[in-house]
Amino acid sequence: MDSMRSDGATDIGMDAVMAVKILVAGGFGVGKTTLVGAVSEIRPLRTEEALTEKSIGVDDTSGVEGKTTTTVAMDFGRITLRTGLSLYLFGTPGQDRFWFMWDELAQGALGAVVLVDTRRLGDCFASIDYFERRGLPFIVGVNCFEGAQVYDTEDVRIALDLDDDVPIVVCDVRERESAKQALITLVEHVLLTTRPAATVGSAL
Amino acid sequence: MDEEWVDGPVVRPYWVTGGRTADDRDDLDLVAVVRATGVGPPAKLLMGPEHEDILAFCATAPSVVEVASQFDLALGVVRVLLGDLLDHGLIVAHTPAPVARFPNERILKEVIDGLHAL
Ligand SMILES: Nc1nc2c(ncn2[C@@H]2O[C@H](COP(=O)(O)OP(=O)(O)OP(=O)(O)O)[C@@H](O)[C@H]2O)c(=O)[nH]1
Ligand SMILES: [Mg+2]
Numbered sequence: 001m002d003s004m005r006s007d008g009a010t011d012i013g014m015d016a017v018m019a020v021k022i023l024v025a026g027g028f029g030v031g032k033t034t035l036v037g038a039v040s041e042i043r044p045l046r047t048e049e050a051l052t053e054k055s056i057g058v059d060d061t062s063g064v065e066g067k068t069t070t071t072v073a074m075d076f077g078r079i080t081l082r083t084g085l086s087l088y089l090f091g092t093p094g095q096d097r098f099w100f101m102w103d104e105l106a107q108g109a110l111g112a113v114v115l116v117d118t119r120r121l122g123d124c125f126a127s128i129d130y131f132e133r134r135g136l137p138f139i140v141g142v143n144c145f146e147g148a149q150v151y152d153t154e155d156v157r158i159a160l161d162l163d164d165d166v167p168i169v170v171c172d173v174r175e176r177e178s179a180k181q182a183l184i185t186l187v188e189h190v191l192l193t194t195r196p197a198a199t200v201g202s203a204l
Numbered sequence: 205m206d207e208e209w210v211d212g213p214v215v216r217p218y219w220v221t222g223g224r225t226a227d228d229r230d231d232l233d234l235v236a237v238v239r240a241t242g243v244g245p246p247a248k249l250l251m252g253p254e255h256e257d258i259l260a261f262c263a264t265a266p267s268v269v270e271v272a273s274q275f276d277l278a279l280g281v282v283r284v285l286l287g288d289l290l291d292h293g294l295i296v297a298h299t300p301a302p303v304a305r306f307p308n309e310r311i312l313k314e315v316i317d318g319l320h321a322l
Contacts, residue, residue: 019235019267019300020315039322043273048280071278076269081318085311086300088235088269104234108302176322184319190304191312 017084022183023105024075025092025131026115027123031143031173032091033075035115038179040077040089047072047101072101089183092127102130111137111186115173118148121159128160137190139167141182165193231290232268232283236299239265243293254285262295 024032036042048071075091090105092112106112112131116124124140131138142156151159153168162168169185171178232238240262245251251259258271266274272282289295303311 017237017298017300018303018311020303021235039319043270044276045269045273046276046278047272048278076273078267078270079318079322081315085314085318086235086267087315087318088267108233108235108304110302110304180319180322184316187312187316187319191309191316194312 018086019108020081020085020087021090021105021109022087022186023090023092023109023112023136024115025112025124025127025138026141027117027120027127030115030117030120030123032115035113035141035173035179035182036075036077036089036091038173038176039183040079040087042075042077045074045076045090047074074101087183099130106130106134106136109136111139111190113141113182113186114138115141115143116156116160117143117145118151118156119145121156124160128162137186137193139169139182139186139189141169141171141173144170144172165189231299232286232297233299234269234279235267235302236297237265237267238262238271238286238289238295238297240295241293245292245294255288258282258285259289259294262289268297 024035026032033042072093074093075089077089079087079089081087090109092105093101112127114124114127114131128138128140140156140160140162142151142153144150153170156162156168157164157166167185167189169182171182173179173182240259245259254275254277257275261271261274268279268282268286271277271286272279275282277285286295286297290297303315
C-alpha cells in the first residue's frame with residue numbers, strides 16, 4: 001500500500017483516498033482506550049489546550065506571543081479497510097475542559113460510539129448533548145462492568161432520554177467481537193439515517 | 205521522543221517551531237495524507253532534525269495524526285513543521301474525502317463488511 005502511494009500515486013489516485021472518522025466518547029474510565037485497542041493498534045496522540053490567563057506570568061510565554069498551551073493526550077487507532085479506505089478511531093478526551101478538541105475531531109466524522117457505565121450514567125450526558133447538538137449520529141454502548149446492575153436497554157434509553165432511533169448495544173469492549181459489533185452498529189445506523197440523503201447525493 | 209515535554213514549561217512544545225503556532229495551517233486536516241515529493245531540500249533551508257525525521261517518514265504517506273503519534277509531537281507542532289515542508293515543496297498534502305460528507309451506501313457497506321472481516 002505504501003509503495004503504491006509513494007511511487008504510483010497520481011493526483012487521481014490520491015483523490016480516491018477516503019477516510020472514515022469515528023469518535024469513541026464517554027466518561028472517565030468507561031473503556032474508550034479499551035475499545036480502540038480491541039480493534040486497532042492504539043496510538044497516543046497529543047494535542048494542545050489553550051491555557052487561561054492564570055498560568056500566564058508563571059511561565060515565560062514571550063516565544064509564542066501569548067499563545068500558551070498545555071498538552072492533552074488522547075488515543076487514536078487506524079484500521080486499513082482496503083487501499084484507499086481507512087478507518088480512524090479517536091478516543092475523545094474525557095474532561096469537559098477539552099471541548100475545544102471535540103470540534104476538530106467531530107469535523108467530518110461519520111459518527112460516535114458513546115460508552116456508558118451504568119453505575120455512573122451521568123458521566124455520558126455531556127457527550128450525548130454534544131453529539132445531539134451537532135447532529136452527529138451516535139450509538140450508545142452499555143459497557144458491562146462487574147458489580148454493575150444489569151439494566152434493560154430500554155431503561156437506559158429512558159434514563160438518558162435518548163430518541164427512539166438511537167441504537168443501544170450492550171457490550172464488553174474488552175472483547176474484540178463486541179467492540180467490532182459496536183462500530184458496525186454505528187455504521188449501520190448511519191447507513192439507515194442517511195439513506196434518503198445518499199440517493200439525493202448520487203443524483204448530483 | 206522527548207518525554208520531558210509533558211512536565212516542562214507549557215511553551216516548550218513550540219521550541220522546535222521557533223515559537224510559531226499552527227493557526228494558519230488549517231489546510232492540514234487530522235487525517236490528511238502527507239507524502240514526500242522526493243524533491244531535495246534547497247541548500248539554504250535550515251531544517252531541524254525534526255523536519256528531517258518527518259520528511260523521511262512522509263515517504264510512507266502517513267496521515268497528519270500518524271506523524272504526530274510517531275514522533276510524539278503535539279498536533280499543533282507537527283502542523284507547523286509539516287507546513288514548512290509543504291511550503292518548500294518537499295511534501296504534498298491530500299485531504300481524503302470524508303465519507304461523512306458524502307454518505308454513500310456502497311462505501312458504508314464496504315466499511316461494515318471490512319469491520320466484519322477484521
Ligand atoms: N468489565 C469490564 N471492564 C471494562 C470494560 N471496558 C473497559 N474495562 C476496564 O475498565 C478500565 C478502564 O478502561 P479504559 O479503556 O482505560 O477507559 P477509558 O475510557 O480509556 O479511560 P480514561 O481514558 O481514563 O477516561 C480498564 O481496566 C478496562 O479493562 C468492559 O466492557 N467490561
Ligand atoms: Mg483512555
